[in-house]
Amino acid sequence: MTDLAKAPTKVNEVRRMHANRFRFPVFCSNRRKISRSFRHGRGESGAEVVEFALVMMGLFLVLFGIMGFGQALYAYHFVSHAAREGARFAIVRGSSCITWTTACPASPTDVQNYVVSISPPGISTSSTDLTVTTTWPGVAAGTACPANGTPGCPVNVQIQYKFHFIFPLLSSSGVTMTSASQMVISQ
Numbered sequence: 001m002t003d004l005a006k007a008p009t010k011v012n013e014v015r016r017m018h019a020n021r022f023r024f025p026v027f028c029s030n031r032r033k034i035s036r037s038f039r040h041g042r043g044e045s046g047a048e049v050v051e052f053a054l055v056m057m058g059l060f061l062v063l064f065g066i067m068g069f070g071q072a073l074y075a076y077h078f079v080s081h082a083a084r085e086g087a088r089f090a091i092v093r094g095s096s097c098i099t100w101t102t103a104c105p106a107s108p109t110d111v112q113n114y115v116v117s118i119s120p121p122g123i124s125t126s127s128t129d130l131t132v133t134t135t136w137p138g139v140a141a142g143t144a145c146p147a148n149g150t151p152g153c154p155v156n157v158q159i160q161y162k163f164h165f166i167f168p169l170l171s172s173s174g175v176t177m178t179s180a181s182q183m184v185i186s187q
Contacts, residue, residue: 071165072165075177078119079161079178082119083158083179085114086114089114091187092187093187094185094187096151112134116130129162132158136155153184154182154183157180158179161178162174162175
């Protein structure tokens with residue numbers, strides 16, 4: 001009976017083929033060749049880390065550049081707004097003002113103090129960074145104005161602000177932003 005079980009029969013042969021069919025596909029008879037073909041090359045083990053570092057450096061450079069230029073735009077908006085507000089402060093405080101109890105008529109120091117008082121957070125108000133220049137040109141529509149602060153005469157307010165980037169990739173000395181406003185004194 002043992003010789004009969006070992007004898008090649010059609011049933012035993014089918015069982016063996018059926019069992020082998022689920023172990024390895026027909027085209028994968030050599031495991032060693034397949035496992036070698038899916039491995040990385042020998043000199044490329046840290047390439048992904050280097051590529052990641054290069055991509056992240058570029059990404060952070062763009063991100064910090066956007067943040068720096070956003071702050072520069074914020075500072076320029078302040079300079080423009082402060083010049084208009086300083087001129088407005090001066091035109092309502094001319095030589096004939098009776099509405100205001102303080103700073104009447106307005107002097108250059110009063111305009112500078114007002115501009116410093118309206119500066120938002122993040123803007124340096126030190127005298128080296130923020131300069132306010134107030135002038136009364138003395139000519140209105142071709143005629144000479146008799147004194148500073150006379151109604152109908154113009155007033156000029158010029159503001160210079162030295163902006164420093166937080167990340168000094170572009171300029172470590174700072175960028176000077178300037179804005180001026182001229183209005184006619186009303187009181």
